Amino acid sequence: MNVFRLTGDLSHLAAIIILLLKIWKSRSCAGISGKSQILFAIVFTTRYLDLLTSFISIYNTSMKVIYIGCAYATVYLIYMKFRATYDGNHDSFRVEFLVVPVGGLAVLVNHDFSFLEILWTFSIYLESVAILPQLFMISKTGEAETITTHYLFCLGLYRALYLLNWIWRFYFESFFDMIAIVAGVVQTVLYCDFFYLYITKVLKGKKLSLPA
């Protein structure tokens, strides 16, 4: 464990909690892509199947359980409890265009051709693009609530911090995972445009709105 990994995990946790609280407090999931949240639930489920096969640490196990629980709670709030507020018309990204190629890539490019390993690889690839339906939704409506931008910032920051963690581990632990690194770079790059808007607009007290 190093400082980048810990702050990355906490940033990830903050993002998940911010989103849950935003939906719960406002009793609404307006502006939130249910499709992205389903993809994240799939990501956690396929990656954390190793909860059943290997134990790493109490920290590792409890964070995994919290992430999975929160992901399903979020999906439940969007599609069941506050379904009436879900903006399905604007959540029109075709997720099969992500899931199918990512599934194919996971079968072709992995560390080991075994069931759990392919699911792990699938989850890494899928996570890197899972935010696209949400970003697509924002580009379609042209705006996002400020609390939603805080969520996105924490979620993007998490993988950026993990990149620093992998550099650290490369030098100090001889740890090198090409699949995670390439996917992590892709994931972080997808947020760059958003990071720019967040810093130049939201942090200066303005609402995030895109030019028409």
Place this chain on the structure above:
Amino acid sequence: REFTYQHDEL
């Protein structure tokens, strides 16, 4: 130097 990977992250 020998490099390895393991799935010990979140």
